[in-house]
Amino acid sequence: MFESITQGLQGALTGIFRSGKLTEANIREGLKQVRQALLEADVEYNVATQFIEKVTAEAVGEKVLKSLRPDEQLIGIVHQQLIALMGPTDHSLHLRRDGINKIMMCGLQGAGKTTTCGKLARKLKAEGWKPLLVAADMQRPAAIEQLKTLGQQLDVPVYAEAPGGNPVAVCKNGLAHAKTAGANVVIFDTAGRLHVDDRLMFELEQIDSRVQPDQVYLVCDAMTGQDAVRSAKAFNDALELDGVILTKLDGDTRGGAAISVKQVTGVPIKFVGMGEQLDRLEPFHPDRMAGRILG
Numbered sequence: 001m002f003e004s005i006t007q008g009l010q011g012a013l014t015g016i017f018r019s020g021k022l023t024e025a026n027i028r029e030g031l032k033q034v035r036q037a038l039l040e041a042d043v044e045y046n047v048a049t050q051f052i053e054k055v056t057a058e059a060v061g062e063k064v065l066k067s068l069r070p071d072e073q074l075i076g077i078v079h080q081q082l083i084a085l086m087g088p089t090d091h092s093l094h095l096r097r098d099g100i101n102k103i104m105m106c107g108l109q110g111a112g113k114t115t116t117c118g119k120l121a122r123k124l125k126a127e128g129w130k131p132l133l134v135a136a137d138m139q140r141p142a143a144i145e146q147l148k149t150l151g152q153q154l155d156v157p158v159y160a161e162a163p164g165g166n167p168v169a170v171c172k173n174g175l176a177h178a179k180t181a182g183a184n185v186v187i188f189d190t191a192g193r194l195h196v197d198d199r200l201m202f203e204l205e206q207i208d209s210r211v212q213p214d215q216v217y218l219v220c221d222a223m224t225g226q227d228a229v230r231s232a233k234a235f236n237d238a239l240e241l242d243g244v245i246l247t248k249l250d251g252d253t254r255g256g257a258a259i260s261v262k263q264v265t266g267v268p269i270k271f272v273g274m275g276e277q278l279d280r281l282e283p284f285h286p287d288r289m290a291g292r293i294l295g
């Protein structure tokens with residue numbers, strides 16, 4: 001995982017140290033290669049550039065040039081800046097014990113949104129909450145049945161209506177159902193599309209304004225690189241996200257999305273999907289991710 005960032009950084013740093021004498025010029029040259037490695041790993045252009053500016057500013061200071069182990073010092077700076085880019089750590093779902101908590105899940109089709117709704121419901125149930133899943137994805141024909149199946153597996157109730165209905169009405173009706181069913185966390189599985197478009201955003205904005213969710217989370221496929229970043233920006237502009245869940249980090253992804261999605265949206269990455277199974281949801285740890293990126 002993240003081979004290209006790791007190899008790029010390691011290659012660049014090894015190049016610096018092999019030259020023997022550490023000077024401001026070869027730190028700058030080496031960090032150019034780091035920037036290239038980040039770009040190749042699908043880190044967004046501006047994010048990569050700003051990252052390198054920060055690291056350079058710290059590294060060319062007296063601190064690195066005069067330190068006994070400049071290589072360790074420089075790796076330390078890169079590591080710390082990577083953590084800073086992806087952090088701070090924030091796994092809280094901000095749930096209240098009184099009333100009904102409303103969590104709206106959104107994302108492009110295939111990102112893993114419905115699966116992640118199930119994973120979240122499983123986690124909440126295990127923590128003693130009473131989740132209800134609401135099937136508001138009227139776009140993907142199989143989504144309603146998929147959510148019902150997940151609900152059965154987890155023994156979590158699912159509110160669903162016939163396909164083709166109005167998603168805003170489904171959400172409102174689902175919320176009313178939660179009150180009678182005694183649920184205290186409602187998870188709305190909203191529609192996705194293959195690409196961000198005006199109709200999708202309009203539908204999500206309607207749900208957002210009529211249902212007034214407490215938390216809006218974007219489910220984002222880490223395998224999709226720059227597309228993940230572009231769509232995260234579009235969703236955040238339209239909905240003011242509260243967090244991101246990055247899926248498919250168990251796959252052979254280059255990992256640039258973890259860095260730039262956080263930077264582009266400014267909201268925390270809360271969890272990561274580490275597999276298709278419902279128990280494969282893990283808290284996101286910027287320090288661990290930075291360690292992994294550096295190798």
Ligand code: GDP
Pocket residue numbers: 107108109110111112113114115116140143192247248249250251272273274275276280
């Ligand atoms: P949706 O269209 O966004 O609702 O996407 P789905 O929930 O149907 O997921 C699309 C595909 O991605 C399914 O085959 C899921 O099993 C798979 N998937 C979801 N999350 C993960 C994950 O974290 N890792 C892997 N490997 N696959 C995932």
